[in-house]
Structure formats: C-alpha cells, structure tokens
Amino acid sequence: MSDHAPVTDWINDFDHTDPRWTENPYPIWEQLRATSPVVHTERFLGCYMPTTFDAVKQVAYDTEHFSSRRVVVRDVRPQTIPAPPITSDPPEHKPAKQLLLPSFTPDAIKKLEPRVRAICNELIDGFINDGRCDAAARYSRHIPVRAIAHMLGIPEADGDRFIKWIHEILELGIKDQAILMKAVQEMIAYFAGHIERRKKEPTDDLITTLMNARDKDGQPLSDLHVQGTLRLLLIAGIDTTWSAIGSSLWHLARIPADRERLLADPELLPAAIEEFLRAYAPVTMAREVMKETEIAGCPVKPGNMLLLSFPAANRDPAMFPDADKVVIDRKQNPHAAFGLGIHRCIGSNLARMEMTVAIEEWLKRIPDFRLDAAGKVTWSEGTVRGPRQLPILFTKA
Numbered sequence: 001m002s003d004h005a006p007v008t009d010w011i012n013d014f015d016h017t018d019p020r021w022t023e024n025p026y027p028i029w030e031q032l033r034a035t036s037p038v039v040h041t042e043r044f045l046g047c048y049m050p051t052t053f054d055a056v057k058q059v060a061y062d063t064e065h066f067s068s069r070r071v072v073v074r075d076v077r078p079q080t081i082p083a084p085p086i087t088s089d090p091p092e093h094k095p096a097k098q099l100l101l102p103s104f105t106p107d108a109i110k111k112l113e114p115r116v117r118a119i120c121n122e123l124i125d126g127f128i129n130d131g132r133c134d135a136a137a138r139y140s141r142h143i144p145v146r147a148i149a150h151m152l153g154i155p156e157a158d159g160d161r162f163i164k165w166i167h168e169i170l171e172l173g174i175k176d177q178a179i180l181m182k183a184v185q186e187m188i189a190y191f192a193g194h195i196e197r198r199k200k201e202p203t204d205d206l207i208t209t210l211m212n213a214r215d216k217d218g219q220p221l222s223d224l225h226v227q228g229t230l231r232l233l234l235i236a237g238i239d240t241t242w243s244a245i246g247s248s249l250w251h252l253a254r255i256p257a258d259r260e261r262l263l264a265d266p267e268l269l270p271a272a273i274e275e276f277l278r279a280y281a282p283v284t285m286a287r288e289v290m291k292e293t294e295i296a297g298c299p300v301k302p303g304n305m306l307l308l309s310f311p312a313a314n315r316d317p318a319m320f321p322d323a324d325k326v327v328i329d330r331k332q333n334p335h336a337a338f339g340l341g342i343h344r345c346i347g348s349n350l351a352r353m354e355m356t357v358a359i360e361e362w363l364k365r366i367p368d369f370r371l372d373a374a375g376k377v378t379w380s381e382g383t384v385r386g387p388r389q390l391p392i393l394f395t396k397a
Contacts, residue, residue, distance in 0.1 A: 153205025243386020278335035369394035
C-alpha cells in the first residue's frame with residue numbers, strides 16, 4: 001500500500017486521493033483552473049490534469065494521442081485488465097460498444113422502470129417508520145445494485161458482495177494493487193459460474209446476450225471479452241448512479257427551497273436531474289498519453305497518465321454561468337457528466353431513469369427531510385465521488 005504525503009502545492013503537486021480533495025474538491029479545481037488549462041504532478045509516475053471544459057473535451061475526442069487502455073490513475077502501471085468497451089481504443093471500441101447499445105435504448109430502459117420503482121418502495125418500507133436513516137447505506141446504493149443485477153440475471157441478494165468489490169476496486173485498489181487484483185479475481189470466478197450455467201440453460205438477460213454475440217469476424221466473443229464487459233457493467237452500473245442519487249438527496253436535504261419547488265412543480269424534475277448531474281458529476285476517468293501533443297497550448301508527453309475530470313469540467317464558469325451554483329431550472333446544460341467522445345456512457349438512459357425514479361418515489365413518501373446534525377456525511381475516495389454515509393431525519397407523508 002502507498003501512503004501519500006499531504007499536498008502542499010496543489011498547482012504543481014496535485015493528488016486526487018488527498019482527503020481534502022475527497023471532502024471538498026471545488027475550491028481546488030477553481031485554483032487549478034485559474035492557473036492553467038493543464039496542470040501536472042510527479043505523483044502517480046507522472047500525471048496531467050486538464051482543468052477547463054474545452055481542455056477536457058479536446059482530450060476526450062482525441063483517440064490518437066490518448067489511450068483508454070488504463071482508465072484509473074494509480075501509483076503503479078501494471079498489466080492492463082481489459083473491460084471493453086471502456087478500455088478499448090479504435091478500431092476495437094466501436095464494435096464492442098455496439099453490442100451493448102440495444103440493451104440500453106430508451107425503450108429497453110422503460111421496461112425496467114416498474115422494477116426500479118418497486119425496488120425504491122421496498123427500500124423505503126424498510127426505514128420509513130424510523131424517522132431517520134442513512135440514505136446512502138439503506139437507499140441510494142441498493143437501487144442500482146439491484147437494477148443491474150436484474151438486467152444481468154444475477155441474484156439481487158448478492159448485492160453486498162458487489163458493493164464490497166466496488167469499494168476494493170475503485171477506492172482501496174487505487175493505492176493497493178493486491179486488494180485490486182483479489183477483487184478482480186473474485187469477480188472473474190463469480191461470473192465464470194454464471195457463464196457456465198448459461199451454456200447449459202440460456203436465459204433472457206445481458207449475460208446470455210453477450211454469450212450469443214459475435215465479433216466483426218462472426219466469431220463468438222472470447223471469455224476474456226465477456227468477463228471484462230460483465231465487470232464493467234456491474235461496476236459502472238452501480239457506483240456512478242449510487243453516487244448520483246446520494247448527491248441529489250444530499251442537496252435536497254440541505255436546500256429546502258429546491259425540495260419545495262420540486263414538490264410544488266414535479267415537471268421541474270427532469271431539469272433538476274440534469275443539474276444534479278452537472279453540479280455533482282460523480283465520475284473522473286483517465287487516459288494514458290501515447291504520443292507527444294498539446295492540450296490547450298500546453299505540451300504533454302508520453303509516459304504520463306492524464307486525469308480526465310468531467311466533474312471539474314462541469315464547474316467551468318467559461319462554459320456554465322454561475323457554475324458553482326445549483327440552478328435546478330437551468331435552461332442550457334450541455335454537461336459532461338456522462339463523458340464526451342466515443343466513450344460517452346452507454347448507460348446514460350439507465351442512470352437518468354434510476355435517478356428520476358429514486359427521487360420521485362422518495363419525495364412522494366418522504367417530502368420533509370433534512371441532514372441529521374448528529375451524524376456525519378462522508379464521501380467516497382477515488383474515481384467516483386458520492387456520499388457513502390448520508391444521515392437524514394424525516395417525517396413521512
């Protein structure tokens with residue numbers, strides 16, 4: 001395990017794993033953005049970070065100079081662990097992504113909505129009579145866990161195991177390679193069992209869809225490809241939306257005026273969801289610099305990683321007026337919460353639906369709520385930011 005020295009100079013020595021970044025990154029991003037469109041640190045074996053929306057966009061669309069084969073910035077650069085399509089570069093990326101698109105169309109996601117509403121209400125039933133709950137531990141994290149399990153055709157009851165793997169891969173594993181690899185191997189063994197069962201008894205789910213898929217040469221996908229995609233769907237399908245739902249509830253618990261506006265005018269919710277995605281975008285990705293080039297006039301060199309912070313881009317005042325204000329009826333909102341370029345998230349329809357349903361069902365049954373001053377809100381560490389503890393007091397409708 002690597003223990004990092006505290007940052008004393010954010011401009012020349014930034015560290016996205018520093019507890020101060022985890023707790024409140026916004027003033028740090030503002031300081032970096034005011035200094036340069038690209039900053040650099042010698043940590044993580046050398047890493048750049050574009051600080052403006054335009055610089056982030058430039059990198060996201062440039063697949064010639066920046067590779068997606070590594071999508072997390074770590075202290076080491078071990079052998080890559082493929083998880084197509086997110087870790088794929090052209091020309092392999094397009095066919096890998098196209099295989100998944102039919103399962104994530106608006107029509108496909110609409111069919112899942114009744115199950116997600118039922119999940120939300122089952123969860124609320126479990127704590128509504130208590131007058132308080134940890135909304136992260138008992139609500140927001142379970143919704144995407146159970147929804148993606150339903151899509152994959154794996155037991156929703158295995159959710160605690162999935163949450164454990166996510167914590168080990170996306171948080172602990174950033175600084176501890178042994179923990180990362182142990183979690184990956186456990187996931188491989190888990191999905192291997194489900195794949196073997198599908199070979200004997202095919203089902204109508206995403207695992208069977210991948211097993212029936214063919215590559216551009218008409219051949220079945222390799223086990224490595226199927227395994228990597230399943231790990232991606234499980235991890236990306238859970239932690240990002242869990243964090244986004246939690247951040248939305250955190251905001252509404254802190255800002256009663258916005259909560260009251262949504263209760264009075266439910267038609268505002270779609271715009272509010274987009275604004276929560278912009279203001280509290282959960283996902284920071286990475287690229288590996290493959291060829292020398294420039295970003296916004298700043299030279300970058302191969303051998304370095306690049307921290308691609310979509311959350312920081314979404315707070316750029318050159319792109320968004322009042323960027324640090326949460327305006328739930330914001331009219332123009334071309335945010336980058338789902339990424340940009342060829343790797344824009346295929347699960348955006350799913351995430352929006354889960355967020356919308358989660359907030360709708362909560363507001364129907366718990367319209368009056370606030371943060372519990374006796375508790376503590378804590379935030380996740382690593383590539384996805386969202387509440388991990390969210391103590392809330394409430395009265396039910």
